[in-house]
Amino acid sequence: MFIRWINKAKKQITFLSGASLILALIIHYFGPYELRQAILVFATVLAGIPIFIKAYQAVRMRVFSIELLVTIAVIGALFIGEFVESAVVTFLFLFGDYLETRTLEKTRRSLKDLVDMAPQEATVIRNGETETIPVENVVAGDRIIIRSGGKVPVDGKVVSGQAFLNEAAVTGESVPVSKRNDDQVFSGTIVDNGYIEMIAERVGDDTTFAKIIELVEEAQESKSKTQKFLDRFANIYTPAVVVLSILVYLITRDLHIAITFLVVACPGALVIGAPVSSVAGIGNGARNGVLVKGGEMMDNLSKVDTLVFDKTGTLTKGKPEVTDIKTFGNYDEVTLLQLVAEAETISEHHLGQTIVKEAQARNLELTREPESSEVIKGGGIKATVGDYGLAIGNRKLMNAEGIHIPEEVAIYQINQEKAGNTAIFVSIDGAIAGIFSIADQIREDAKAALAEMRRNGVKKIIMLTGDNKHAAELVSNELGIDVFYAELLPEDKVKYVKKLKESGHVVAMAGDGINDAPAIATADIGLAMGEGGTDISMETADVVLMADKLSQYSHAYSLSKATIRNMKQNTFLAVGVVFLLLIGVLAGVINLASGMFIHEASVLAVILNAMRLIRFNKKNQEVKESLKAKLV
Incomplete structure (x- = not known):
């Protein structure tokens, strides 16, 4: 209970300790020396309590922590009567911890912003009546109303109305997207303008938005190879610092130098540098x-x-359209389209769904379900619709089924493919009945994106x-x-x-x-x-x-690349500062208080450096690269 209270009151303890130091400074000039010393001891003990508790917990777990090193140093400072340094060290350590917590919260703000965007309520139509319920009470199949300014509470499909949705919470794109009948909408997106009714399909933790939050949380806890190495290194480095401090004392016979050495060698910036870069980079993404x-x-x-890269849906838009339907034999275009669309209702492949959409666009009724069906991996599908046995797919499927492809069909297929189409063969009862030509467009940003990635390595x-x-x-x-x-x-x-x-x-x-x-x-x-x-x-x-x-x-x-570069910068900065501090201690130009101040400053420096990743923007990077190229 006491430990829990101390952790909650750490902020107040920090500022009370700082106030005590200011009071001690005033008394140094205007009051008795004994009172100043008493206030300094009070400030040391007050600020030291949270540090001592963490050190004790670390000892119980047989871990050499930074708090343990500071505790040893503070006890040593009190022992030799350096009350100013003991009070300053404990205050700076707590104040540094407070600033670290504040700045780390900023690096995690992207996740907090995502969580804050989560919808809390939904307006549903049940039993002919409209009611507003908590989003966790929405079930699949509910009909939901979203008006202008409202958030989409779950994933589902639009069944009525039309609206422009801001999907920034899901896609990162702030430009509103038009949504109408049969379009998919996602939890966390906002109706910018308009009105829609939707049917809930995925609710609770199954929504896309919930999965995004879960993935980002897991990602920010996941460690890079650099972080794992630094964690292992810290487990060896920290006890090694204690041994080195003892050696320094044995060589110099100066307890003050040994204690200062112990404090400035703390690996705080080294341990925190890589994780904060990783969190900031993942948050930016x-x-x-x-x-x-x-x-x-x-x-x-x-x-x-x-x-x-895959081609369809990756380098191309993934929104193919039927450009031509060529029939062979006794089948007309509409009959063939209806048969194939009814067969393709069992397929999840984008080309099959394109044919289904073409039939629906022509207002064809797809009433028959395939009596038997089989998806041929990498080939197409086989299905029985009514009295017809269909094979729908590429040339490999036709060859595997032993279906003869006449010369005129083969010539037509090649000509369509040379024009940029994908040719889908259709055979009915073992004979070629037609070819569906389907085309997809290259993404507008593909060329520029690939060029930029080449520039980046x-x-x-x-x-x-x-x-x-x-x-x-x-x-x-x-x-x-x-x-x-x-x-x-x-x-x-x-x-x-x-x-x-x-x-x-x-x-x-x-x-x-x-x-x-x-x-x-x-x-x-x-x-x-x-x-x-x-x-x-x-x-x-x-x-x-x-x-x-x-x-x-x-x-x-x-x-x-920017994140890993940032990690390396933080590691070099942390190691460099410790190296210079140790030289300063041995040279007698760094004391305990100034050493702790520089140590905490280095911790803040690596955090602030990592926070630059939150604002990282590739467009700014492109400008820098173009300017650099011009200068060269």
Whole structure:
């Protein structure tokens, strides 16, 4: 109970101790010497209590802590009658701890801001009546109303109305996005203007927003390799300082120098420098719609020299459209579209869903469900709809099913692919019935993002796709990609990634997080793209982009390099300050109070240096790089 009260009152103890020091200074000039000494002892004991408690707890756990070193030093100062230094040291240590806590809170503000954005209430329609309930009481299937200025409480689909939503909390993009019927909306986003009704699909901890908060919390607790090394080093370094202090005393026979040596050698800045950089970097990413899953992932991302991309949904927009339907045999276009769309209702593949959307856009009624169906990995699907047996997919699927492809069909397929389309074969009852041509557009920011990543150190960019070689070649030439491989199965992508890693490359694989999940998991850094983030992308990838923009990947890559650079700066600063302080102590120019002051200043310096990452912005970085290039 007493320990808990002391921890809560630490701020008040710090400022009371500081006031006591000021009083002692005044009495030094105007009052009796004995009263000044008594006040200094009081200030030492008062500020020392929280430090002594932590030191005692560390001893019980058989750990050499910084508090233990300070406690030894303070007791030694009291023993030799250096009450001014004992009081100043305890006050500075507590005051430094207070400032560290305040500044560290700022580095974690991005997470706090995210938590504060979480919706608290929802307006639902139940039994024909409208009621406002706590968001935790919303269940899947509830119909929810959101008006202008309101927050979307859960994930779901718009069923009525139209509105512009600010999705910054999820994607990092502040430009409002138009939402209407059948569009997905995510918890934590805000209706900027308009009115929508939605059906709740994911509630509670299953919402995208809840998962983002969980991921950022876990990431900020995760340690980088540098942090792990520094933790191990501190466990050896701290007891070594005690031994060295004893040696200093044995050599100099000066207890004051030995105690000062003990204080200034505390590894405070060294221990805190890497974690605060990592937290600030991860926080910056979260605010910009980039989820980096921990310090180690940040470290690995900064070392990437080879980028591997999937094409569809990654380098392209992932919003393909049916550009042509060619029929062969006795089937007309509408009949074929309806049959294929009914079969594709069982598929989660984006090309299959494109065909379904095309049928819905033409107001075709998809009433029949496939009686039997099978998804062929890397090929397509087989299904029975009514009396028809369908095989829908690429040439590999047709060959595997033993379906003959007439010459005119093959010529049409090649011409469509050369024009940048993906050709989807449709066979009915063992004979080719048609080809669906589907095209996707390259992302507007793809070229600039890839160019920036090359400037930041990426040596090789490769594209692996299951699409045809003609469409792949068009995208590759447009974006200046070094090498591309087409018509690959998911396992083929894994083989290529493994081969790159075995040849010494540090590989990042970017995909949509669904069919690319095996390759994403195999790479040194797996990156998933998907608006709002899919379950599998969040689970498999090391980095998740929430806004479907390659410029976010570019930002993540630049941020990782800045974060690791910041960690190194903090480490060198901490080591340099300790080295200079120790020389100053042995030379007799640093005393206990000034040593503690400089020590605490170095701790604050590494924190403030890390806080620069909170404001890190790749656009500013681009300006600096262009100016640097001009100067050179």
